[in-house]
Amino acid sequence: MSDTAQRIVLATRPTGEPTAENFRLEHTPLPEPDDGEMRVRVLYLSLDPYMRGRMNARKSYAKPVEIGEVMEGGTVAQVEVSNHPDYHRGDIVLTHVGWQTHAVVGHRQVLRRLTEAQAPISTALGVYGMPGFTAWAGLEEIGKPESGETVVVAAASGPVGATVGQIARLRGARAVGIAGGAEKCAYLRDELGFDAAIDHRAPDFAEQLKAACPDGIDVYFENVGGAVWDAVLPLLNDFARVPVCGLVAHYNDTSLPPGPDRSAALMALVLTRSMTLRGFIQNEFSARYPEFLREMGRWLHEGKMRYREDIVEGLENAPEAFIGLLKGRNFGKLLVRVSHPD
Amino acid sequence: MSDTAQRIVLATRPTGEPTAENFRLEHTPLPEPDDGEMRVRVLYLSLDPYMRGRMNARKSYAKPVEIGEVMEGGTVAQVEVSNHPDYHRGDIVLTHVGWQTHAVVGHRQVLRRLTEAQAPISTALGVYGMPGFTAWAGLEEIGKPESGETVVVAAASGPVGATVGQIARLRGARAVGIAGGAEKCAYLRDELGFDAAIDHRAPDFAEQLKAACPDGIDVYFENVGGAVWDAVLPLLNDFARVPVCGLVAHYNDTSLPPGPDRSAALMALVLTRSMTLRGFIQNEFSARYPEFLREMGRWLHEGKMRYREDIVEGLENAPEAFIGLLKGRNFGKLLVRVSHPD
Numbered sequence: 001m002s003d004t005a006q007r008i009v010l011a012t013r014p015t016g017e018p019t020a021e022n023f024r025l026e027h028t029p030l031p032e033p034d035d036g037e038m039r040v041r042v043l044y045l046s047l048d049p050y051m052r053g054r055m056n057a058r059k060s061y062a063k064p065v066e067i068g069e070v071m072e073g074g075t076v077a078q079v080e081v082s083n084h085p086d087y088h089r090g091d092i093v094l095t096h097v098g099w100q101t102h103a104v105v106g107h108r109q110v111l112r113r114l115t116e117a118q119a120p121i122s123t124a125l126g127v128y129g130m131p132g133f134t135a136w137a138g139l140e141e142i143g144k145p146e147s148g149e150t151v152v153v154a155a156a157s158g159p160v161g162a163t164v165g166q167i168a169r170l171r172g173a174r175a176v177g178i179a180g181g182a183e184k185c186a187y188l189r190d191e192l193g194f195d196a197a198i199d200h201r202a203p204d205f206a207e208q209l210k211a212a213c214p215d216g217i218d219v220y221f222e223n224v225g226g227a228v229w230d231a232v233l234p235l236l237n238d239f240a241r242v243p244v245c246g247l248v249a250h251y252n253d254t255s256l257p258p259g260p261d262r263s264a265a266l267m268a269l270v271l272t273r274s275m276t277l278r279g280f281i282q283n284e285f286s287a288r289y290p291e292f293l294r295e296m297g298r299w300l301h302e303g304k305m306r307y308r309e310d311i312v313e314g315l316e317n318a319p320e321a322f323i324g325l326l327k328g329r330n331f332g333k334l335l336v337r338v339s340h341p342d
Numbered sequence: 343m344s345d346t347a348q349r350i351v352l353a354t355r356p357t358g359e360p361t362a363e364n365f366r367l368e369h370t371p372l373p374e375p376d377d378g379e380m381r382v383r384v385l386y387l388s389l390d391p392y393m394r395g396r397m398n399a400r401k402s403y404a405k406p407v408e409i410g411e412v413m414e415g416g417t418v419a420q421v422e423v424s425n426h427p428d429y430h431r432g433d434i435v436l437t438h439v440g441w442q443t444h445a446v447v448g449h450r451q452v453l454r455r456l457t458e459a460q461a462p463i464s465t466a467l468g469v470y471g472m473p474g475f476t477a478w479a480g481l482e483e484i485g486k487p488e489s490g491e492t493v494v495v496a497a498a499s500g501p502v503g504a505t506v507g508q509i510a511r512l513r514g515a516r517a518v519g520i521a522g523g524a525e526k527c528a529y530l531r532d533e534l535g536f537d538a539a540i541d542h543r544a545p546d547f548a549e550q551l552k553a554a555c556p557d558g559i560d561v562y563f564e565n566v567g568g569a570v571w572d573a574v575l576p577l578l579n580d581f582a583r584v585p586v587c588g589l590v591a592h593y594n595d596t597s598l599p600p601g602p603d604r605s606a607a608l609m610a611l612v613l614t615r616s617m618t619l620r621g622f623i624q625n626e627f628s629a630r631y632p633e634f635l636r637e638m639g640r641w642l643h644e645g646k647m648r649y650r651e652d653i654v655e656g657l658e659n660a661p662e663a664f665i666g667l668l669k670g671r672n673f674g675k676l677l678v679r680v681s682h683p684d
Binding site for chain 2: 259278280
């Protein structure tokens with residue numbers, strides 16, 4: 001058992017792309033739990049695009065991380081010291097303690113208890129956790145793909161996109177994935193069973209997407225924005241549904257792009273195609289989380305849902321991994337292995 | 343009984359604002375009904391903003407009117423000659439024969455039979471017809487105002503906007519109307535009971551709107567676009583719903599406005615505020631039309647729903663009235679009195 005903790009705090013706010021200088025690694029004494037609390041040691045830290053929004057001073061959909069505060073993030077952790085009767089040393093829990101090796105938590109901060117018998121514990125940060133639920137809820141509540149419809153998703157080899165495409169297929173829809181590079185596209189087609197996969201870096205990307213969607217697009221699960229959205233927009237069918245889950249292509253934007261102003265044209269398309277654009281964050285649908293866990297748990301057990309993890313070793317490497325995430329450098333759910341379980 | 347019919351056809355397609363030259367008045371022989379058909383004489387022609395879209399060659403949400411074809415439009419008409427057993431000379435019907443004095447229709451083209459006992463027959467083109475149903479369905483299916491929420495609607499003295507505001511109040515919400523000029527605003531407040539009415543021509547319009555919505559905006563019924571939308575957007579609350587029903591400020595646009603391009607910023611707002619933008623046309627919800635007729639009929643009988651008509655005399659004046667409609671010159675539901683009932 002180590003006698004010091006490490007944590008990564010927000011040192012300065014980024015302008016545009018984050019850099020290593022925006023983060024600072026700190027060493028602190030091990031925190032000691034009070035009565036009813038426990039100290040946990042982080043095993044896995046999840047790195048997710050939403051964290052970029054937390055680095056800005058401006059509220060996006062959650063309050064920002066303050067300068068000097070520990071970067072926020074979901075974690076799988078193991079109980080090291082417990083002063084709570086329901087938890088024991090060695091228990092593994094899903095919690096949200098951020099970019100640090102150790103933390104003191106109360107039982108209310110434990111989101112779920114985890115056992116390897118349910119699913120590999122790291123999946124509680126991916127397909128069997130928040131990203132998976134984001135995919136499931138966005139389709140259940142907004143996208144509502146019907147059999148035979150075409151569902152398109154970008155960042156499709158990531159934990160949300162990969163899950164969106166596989167759920168779409170399980171619901172009887174066609175899944176078309178967009179990803180960066182031939183290797184990711186091959187993975188989508190060959191390992192996840194997407195009906196088509198398009199490389200957004202291809203010079204004829206828009207034409208390829210059109211060819212892959214001969215009946216247009218009924219559901220576009222938006223997590224990227226930018227050039228992908230521009231290519232998707234003309235292909236959207238009447239009554240298309242667009243769950244707007246993320247806009248990672250714009251997270252580093254520092255000013256509005258030059259004109260012409262296409263915002264009224266976008267509204268006109270929403271009107272004439274009777275389209276639905278609906279922004280969401282998964283926690284608004286948390287009442288359905290138990291239902292998600294049952295269905296996803298079954299799919300995982302039956303081998304109907306596949307996932308891929310991209311694991312970086314060591315908390316100190318989290319900033320570089322996170323910077324790469326925003327550039328699409330990861331391949332699969334990006335996790336930091338902070339420590340090994342007992 | 344006249345022995346010739348008149349009709350107004352699309353002479354040329356407009357570029358930008360329509361002009362008188364885009365229309366042509368034609369005289370034709372009275373059409374004669376075959377077996378099972380009837381000839382109707384139009385009493386009222388409805389003029390509505392959607393007609394601008396039909397004048398373009400490009401499909402918007404319905405196919406365009408072709409050059410030389412009669413302009414499309416809803417009509418209240420009286421049966422003059424009937425070869426159908428269910429209809430008799432003198433019957434009054436809601437039908438959709440467009441900008442003409444007479445037409446031959448089959449019984450399938452009769453949308454409803456009308457009697458003054460239900461409601462004044464002209465209301466079948468306004469509050470008790472398509473515009474009223476547009477308001478009702480847009481709120482029922484998309485806007486879903488809850489008690490205490492703030493509903494904003496522009497073109498609020500028009501048949502859709504006036505109905506939106508009054509339904510919002512009947513559902514327990516606050517109604518804030520936007521209209522052009524002091525007279526229309528006074529009408530909204532004093533006669534329709536809107537909680538506030540703002541003149542969009544005021545130099546401090548955006549500030550006035552903000553002051554009238556101290557708790558933000560939960561439902562914005564979009565039928566205008568342009569500067570009103572720009573003022574509404576920053577006031578929309580988390581989980582705001584925007585039924586997108588029309589964009590009359592843009593119907594005459596011939597090119598995209600200059601930059602910067604605000605379309606990605608709009609998507610970012612949809613995301614971070616978990617907003618819903620949903621385009622619609624009332625006919626997608628036609629299964630609920632009977633329910634609308636019952637509820638609206640009750641409100642009209644109980645004096646809970648008020649309306650105002652702006653009646654222009656004579657088919658030949660339809661083009662000028664329509665051009666004025668797109669500029670907000672009408673005050674209330676714009677109708678053309680084409681002939682008087684027997």
